[in-house]
Amino acid sequence: MSEQKPALYYSDYLQLETLLACQRPKSNINGRPAHDELLFIIVHQAYELWFKQILFELDAVICAFHSKSVDESQVHIAADRLRRIAEIQKLLLAQIRVLETMTALDFLDFRDELYPASGFQSYQFRLLENRMGVRAEYRHVYIPGVPYYANLSEEHQRLVRESEAEPTLFQVIQDWLERTPFLDMHGFDFLGEYVKALRSSGEERRIADADMKAILSDEFHQSLAKQNRRRLSRRAMLAALFISLYRDEPILHPPFQLLTALIEMDEQFTAWRYNHALMVQRMIGTKTGTGGSSGYEYLKGTLEPHKVFPDLLTISNYLIPRSKLPPLPEDLKQQLAFWFSVNAASSAMERGK
């Protein structure tokens, strides 16, 4: 550390003077201090800090995957980052419990002062949804004809709309899945083998299922996609199925961990939305929210359409028991194993151990 630099001080590093001056309760300013307003402000500020962190992690993952070839070590790192997001999401959920220590009556002490500000105006949460891959056309509509970003400031509207055009987690993951080379290499026809396995294990009946047809037939997949019941391409679905079935192969374990982390993150956002909706109902009943919203009903309405990777959950529909898995050809298997483990024995001998 060079001698000239002044010693770094914790409080300056964290900008505490500024940070701790950002809480300005309206009820104080208006001369009717309400004890619980500080809690209300701090909970929301903590949310926004964590949203910033989640956005940062999402961007790093999207950036790493937004290229034609993704280095294998990136898969590990991406899974780690998504798991970090999941850990943060547990905080977001726990923050609801903290906010619920404020009762509806306590909230009334300052609720009117906040009108028409509302949590719906969190532009970072809109960015976050867009970066994940919630598409404008899938969004649960709040007021028909009014865009979801209408109540934001002009500057924030611009940011949110621009983000609609940027690459999303959904898109880069789909591209990466579609690039998976395993589906049809070295003469191993995954889909063909899979159907054979279904047949030979007495599950012929399943082949005709509507569910099953969605993965077996391009046409059927298209029709589901048109009804917005499938978002991932069929090729990406097949790759996800291959990874899920053969995840015990060392090279497929990291991709499997990545898919699991995506499901986890998606599920936790959904759980947070649901618990958030319950909390809003508890706090303001069925009346309109501070932003003029009908709160509970709207939030509940976002649960299904704002999921980004529901298709990954449907992969469970297509699994077959390990005991009936079509074996991989030996040469493909070797490619899937680490080169190292194949050669470890001989190396060890060379080392004379």
Added chain:
Amino acid sequence: MSEQKPALYYSDYLQLETLLACQRPKSNINGRPAHDELLFIIVHQAYELWFKQILFELDAVICAFHSKSVDESQVHIAADRLRRIAEIQKLLLAQIRVLETMTALDFLDFRDELYPASGFQSYQFRLLENRMGVRAEYRHVYIPGVPYYANLSEEHQRLVRESEAEPTLFQVIQDWLERTPFLDMHGFDFLGEYVKALRSSGEERRIADADMKAILSDEFHQSLAKQNRRRLSRRAMLAALFISLYRDEPILHPPFQLLTALIEMDEQFTAWRYNHALMVQRMIGTKTGTGGSSGYEYLKGTLEPHKVFPDLLTISNYLIPRSKLPPLPEDLKQQLAFWFSVNAASSAMERGK
């Protein structure tokens, strides 16, 4: 401790030999051991142990409130017991995270062995719903025309049907609320004062709201009740509103804590049902469950109808800010205070302190 009794041993006290012999994985018996079946069994056994405990606490509360006069100290104790249930419910939720360490593919290793057994056959959970106050006619229907207990054993069907006739938490709480003497004592007309307060605070408009009419008009309340949009009687609703508005009065704080604990418990069961549904979807996709059920969709369908105290949440609709609360007459206030605090000063003087 008498000398003759043999010394008690932890393992005997807890019946560990028997308890730890209750895990009999089908996959072992059938000669195809699946590693994760033990986890599956133990998670469900832990659920059933906790259901037993919740039933025990519920019964104690129902029993204490199932009489014409409830001793004030019982209100505290009941709130404590409901808070214990809420703490157990956090465990139930956390157990879902543990079960999710089993993947869909792992489950497939033994899933077929369990057919047609299913979590829907948990008679304790049915008892629990009935003791809470989920009424048969409100239940989300699984198969039209088939009663919800149809897949239980005869003995369990009997238990569950008998429980339909027993006093419920909903019923005893409603009765207790209706008995609240505060609403119209000593010439204090709560409803009249409440409407006056709405008027004088410029909320005249709210009085005509459909929402508001539900508490102001018996007729309107009846019409909502007929559509199953209100379950609590209007008198019980008014008592809950009175308690919520004047909860800072010492004697009303315990009843307020009780109402809060009821909301908490109801909300947590709902959150558990939702997370359980998400987990089922993750584990078996949209295919039918081990009990022939369509799992996710059914479970999601139970969320709203199986809530027992949704009306308590709507109380938030009727709150008015503390600053506009009609003051209680002094003599009523004194009754609401502890006798002690009124007399503390003089007593202290007597003690010569």
Added chain:
Amino acid sequence: MSEQKPALYYSDYLQLETLLACQRPKSNINGRPAHDELLFIIVHQAYELWFKQILFELDAVICAFHSKSVDESQVHIAADRLRRIAEIQKLLLAQIRVLETMTALDFLDFRDELYPASGFQSYQFRLLENRMGVRAEYRHVYIPGVPYYANLSEEHQRLVRESEAEPTLFQVIQDWLERTPFLDMHGFDFLGEYVKALRSSGEERRIADADMKAILSDEFHQSLAKQNRRRLSRRAMLAALFISLYRDEPILHPPFQLLTALIEMDEQFTAWRYNHALMVQRMIGTKTGTGGSSGYEYLKGTLEPHKVFPDLLTISNYLIPRSKLPPLPEDLKQQLAFWFSVNAASSAMERGK
């Protein structure tokens, strides 16, 4: 809402522009961006926001209790506020899990940039300890001869030292306990009856225990106090014992809830300190911290001495089973009951119900 005021916007209300500009990673500034530094900053900023909230709640409780007579309704409110702190403490604990998603190697990427800043420089945490009642002379010494606030800025040193002279939660709670009138009123000699109960229930032997003597004898209590093995006065201890034994009496339930909330808060700070110590060990091993500290060992050393209410835990030593409790005289009992419940029957009759 008056027409002239500009509409309040969520982002302005929360000062988001300023708040989200407070993250300035040193590694970026120094041109060697380390991905995990943003997480490190945001975790610590979230800590400081929550510390501010905890300080605010503590101050409100201290303020309410810092008077000769505490209104009974204040006891409820104080218990609620301490429970809110406990809920926030769960967040603090959960934030450790989030920070642990950063590994020791990741931390090394920017750790040297932060030298000599350190978490020991959180002046809010020092204030918090002081407001709770950690006394300067009880503090675990980090560097012999160097005051615990030595590494703070001058301004923060001033704040922290001033706080040493302000009323603490410990002090106002002790005063309030000492004022409890129940111990010797209306001819009920609590201590005398308590000793009689011990004798008559065959626990004569316990009376001679060193533990027991600490509450029975002023002299013995003094000797323990001199060794810093008791901090609460003997009178306050007796009041806490009385409350704990007779908590089923309605008027004593709120004070019991308050004592429980104090224990809970103290226990959670201790648990957080311990988990924090484990995390520091994981992150930087046994080497010195960023502030030149030996981290783990120091933090572990604070566990016992920085507890504020350990004496409340020892109350368990003095409990006797409910079945052996000396009965309260009827007139005292009536004082302890709500006046209301005593008179409820007759009032109900008057109402003609």
Added chain:
Amino acid sequence: MSEQKPALYYSDYLQLETLLACQRPKSNINGRPAHDELLFIIVHQAYELWFKQILFELDAVICAFHSKSVDESQVHIAADRLRRIAEIQKLLLAQIRVLETMTALDFLDFRDELYPASGFQSYQFRLLENRMGVRAEYRHVYIPGVPYYANLSEEHQRLVRESEAEPTLFQVIQDWLERTPFLDMHGFDFLGEYVKALRSSGEERRIADADMKAILSDEFHQSLAKQNRRRLSRRAMLAALFISLYRDEPILHPPFQLLTALIEMDEQFTAWRYNHALMVQRMIGTKTGTGGSSGYEYLKGTLEPHKVFPDLLTISNYLIPRSKLPPLPEDLKQQLAFWFSVNAASSAMERGK
């Protein structure tokens, strides 16, 4: 499913009739029913069910690693199983919160009935400690001269003593680390390169540190081992350091995840022990436990000595920033990469994509 087999019923599968008959409160039997005894029993039974599950997972990991060559896919699976244990440990921690809803006074209602039974008699927990690798000679002594299993039944003493001789998680992990071939293959001398890196990055001073000497010098390591300040062999320590430093190499990521999961499990057991100790203190003060133990002090005393992998935490002491890491020779690096990723480009071309 064959037609002859009777349909499986949930309740029979889980042995519910037997399981739900295992709760036999002594206070009921003795005619003085204490409400909270059922909770006490069920919490402990749930603990024992989870201990059984943890033992099962531990055994599976030990079994997989108890061979001269561990298949690479086993490393993934082992990490998954240890993470499952960590998820269960969160439940164990949450169960403490549930038990704490029973107060010390409630416990007194039946505490004497349990004498001398005690949680110290959980033979499964002793087995669990032994399977982890807590060595008899490291155990915190409760009563000098009395073996830790003395208060168990004869049958359980036998089980516990036998387990002392069985392979432990500690042992198989140490063996596996020692077998790591990376330390000195293909002319790459890890230790030499590491010391060079320390020197060239101006950390010469660190080389002379006592801490550093522990990994650089066999002699010094031995002296620490004799004082029980190191348990892992020096070769195992070096392997763990290599893995921690080069974990971004794909083949080293699974081993790194395994080490992380071991630290996590160890840390969580420690956290549970600490919280358990705090709970015991709250429940029974500083008096002796139901088993004649002094509870809190004993439990606190187990924290450090019963850690199994504290050495893995000290690895943080030896890390050097990524930017100063000695580069791996290209041929070693290729071995560490997946064979596949090296060959992916050409394969893709062959596929004509």
